[in-house]
Amino acid sequence: MTMNELRGRGRPRSSGTHRCDRCRNLVARIRVHWPDGAVCGACFSSAVNASGACAHCREFRLLPGRSPIGEEICRDCAGITTNLTCSKCGREAERRRGGHCAACIVTEDLTGILKPNEPPDLRLHRLIRELASTDRPRSIITWMRLPEAQALLNSIGARTLELSHESFDALPPAHSVEHLREMLVHHHILPGRGDIRLFRFEAWLDTRLGSFEDRPRIHQPLEVFGRWHHLRRLRTMPPQTNMDYATRSAKQEITEAGKFMVWLDTEHGLHIDKIRQEHIDLYWSEGPSTRKHIRNLLQQRKLTGKGRALKAKARQAVASPMSSTTSRLNAIRTVIEADEVYLGTRIAAIIFLLYGTPIGKLASLQSNQIHADANGMTIALGSQPATIPEPLIPLFTDHLRHGANSRSMNKESPWLFPSTMAGQHISGNALWNRLKIFDLQPLATRNTTLFDLSKELDPASLSALLGYTSMTMTKHAAHAGMQMGSYPATMPTRGEFGPEIT
Numbered sequence: 001m002t003m004n005e006l007r008g009r010g011r012p013r014s015s016g017t018h019r020c021d022r023c024r025n026l027v028a029r030i031r032v033h034w035p036d037g038a039v040c041g042a043c044f045s046s047a048v049n050a051s052g053a054c055a056h057c058r059e060f061r062l063l064p065g066r067s068p069i070g071e072e073i074c075r076d077c078a079g080i081t082t083n084l085t086c087s088k089c090g091r092e093a094e095r096r097r098g099g100h101c102a103a104c105i106v107t108e109d110l111t112g113i114l115k116p117n118e119p120p121d122l123r124l125h126r127l128i129r130e131l132a133s134t135d136r137p138r139s140i141i142t143w144m145r146l147p148e149a150q151a152l153l154n155s156i157g158a159r160t161l162e163l164s165h166e167s168f169d170a171l172p173p174a175h176s177v178e179h180l181r182e183m184l185v186h187h188h189i190l191p192g193r194g195d196i197r198l199f200r201f202e203a204w205l206d207t208r209l210g211s212f213e214d215r216p217r218i219h220q221p222l223e224v225f226g227r228w229h230h231l232r233r234l235r236t237m238p239p240q241t242n243m244d245y246a247t248r249s250a251k252q253e254i255t256e257a258g259k260f261m262v263w264l265d266t267e268h269g270l271h272i273d274k275i276r277q278e279h280i281d282l283y284w285s286e287g288p289s290t291r292k293h294i295r296n297l298l299q300q301r302k303l304t305g306k307g308r309a310l311k312a313k314a315r316q317a318v319a320s321p322m323s324s325t326t327s328r329l330n331a332i333r334t335v336i337e338a339d340e341v342y343l344g345t346r347i348a349a350i351i352f353l354l355y356g357t358p359i360g361k362l363a364s365l366q367s368n369q370i371h372a373d374a375n376g377m378t379i380a381l382g383s384q385p386a387t388i389p390e391p392l393i394p395l396f397t398d399h400l401r402h403g404a405n406s407r408s409m410n411k412e413s414p415w416l417f418p419s420t421m422a423g424q425h426i427s428g429n430a431l432w433n434r435l436k437i438f439d440l441q442p443l444a445t446r447n448t449t450l451f452d453l454s455k456e457l458d459p460a461s462l463s464a465l466l467g468y469t470s471m472t473m474t475k476h477a478a479h480a481g482m483q484m485g486s487y488p489a490t491m492p493t494r495g496e497f498g499p500e501i502t
């Protein structure tokens with residue numbers, strides 16, 4: 001929320017001659033005339049940023065309108081003709097600069113400032129994505145306008161400020177520096193400084209990757225492997241992990257991966273994307289046994305859809321169902337790790353991705369369709385209860401315990417995803433809108449049935465493919481209700497954010 005809105009909302013005094021029919025204040029200018037009357041700038045701003053279940057049609061969407069008795073209603077039910085669709089992404093939202101919504105503007109502006117492609121930097125791409133997909137892109141815009149923030153972002157864009165704790169340490173101490181650091185750590189772009197071994201590993205990795213800076217054909221895939229596979233995995237390890245051993249074996253795998261890519265490049269002029277089984281067989285046959293450590297690299301590239309079907313372990317050719325499995329597993333990982341997204345939304349996305357449950361059916365699931373006992377947890381979706389993979393159980397348990405009921409006004413709701421309206425479950429539309437944050441469109445369009453992943457892969461292999469332990473999951477569940485303390489001006493007001501899914 002901007003300072004103007006802060007001032008506007010509570011403004012008791014009159015400063016003009018026009019009466020706003022919503023706040024009853026006298027204002028200098030009426031922003032818009034809607035069916036319920038004249039609306040001032042401050043009231044307009046809060047109206048186009050409130051979403052929830054429409055009191056008339058029950059759709060979960062933007063609620064700019066007011067019914068004759070003052071209920072919040074959607075644009076259609078209110079008969080509002082003001083265009084409230086972002087002309088870039090098509091989401092229902094306040095149209096700001098150029099008809100684009102705040103999230104699109106954050107993406108555009110940050111891309112302009114951070115120049116994530118000059119040269120390409122995956123971390124910057126990720127930072128932009130994360131900041132644009134928060135619940136409050138407007139506060140990011142506000143923050144970006146602060147001169148201190150601008151200076152920081154500009155120097156990152158000019159590549160004069162490196163994204164590392166050391167370079168942040170070297171700056172004069174300032175709130176904006178610490179704030180940006182927190183955001184980077186929150187989004188796993190900088191490591192938390194909790195574990196010194198992790199800290200050292202990151203430094204080692206930077207140096208190692210730096211030594212390939214002039215060889216992008218090696219640098220890029222090695223960075224993916226080192227940072228996005230190993231570092232991420234190390235950061236989410238449960239506290240009792242032997243970090244000494246974990247970081248040592250990660251270093252060994254990265255070192256061997258680098259050596260393999262150098263061999264491919266020098267001996268065969270090949271990028272790792274182009275290798276065939278013969279190259280692996282040859283590499284393994286002619287060198288020391290440590291060369292076997294590239295197994296995980298090959299496995300990992302296959303899982304992320306980058307590698308071909310090579311016998312890192314015997315496996316059938318990667319056919320299209322497998323690659324869609326891969327993208328779904330990746331999507332599931334993204335959902336699990338999106339600690340900043342409300343748990344109910346993540347649970348819905350997980351069920352959708354795992355079992356291919358159509359959205360309409362998903363929205364009307366009841367909590368008692370989930371059954372837990374000593375053997376694990378199942379969900380009754382078809383004739384046979386489907387098993388919920390073991391590492392995901394803490395997330396489901398947490399949602400059942402806290403999410404499905406206590407956050408809503410419907411204390412005794414039978415629904416797994418209740419609406420804010422007493423006794424209702426969330427509408428399919430509303431749920432699909434909520435799921436948009438995960439960008440599932442490439443995998444499915446609304447109400448398309450995906451195949452049931454849990455039937456393709458038994459729960460144990462699913463767990464293994466997801467690569468999580470239940471300890472990690474407990475951590476992700478525990479983070480669920482956590483507020484994003486790292487954002488500026490986050491005073492949550494009903495008007496700005498609207499109610500959650502439940």
Ligand SMILES: [Zn+2]
Pocket residue numbers: 020021022023024025039040041042043044
């Ligand atoms: Zn007003």
Ligand SMILES: [Zn+2]
Pocket residue numbers: 054055056057058059073074075076077078
């Ligand atoms: Zn409506």
Ligand SMILES: [Zn+2]
Pocket residue numbers: 086087088089090091100101102103104105
């Ligand atoms: Zn947009």
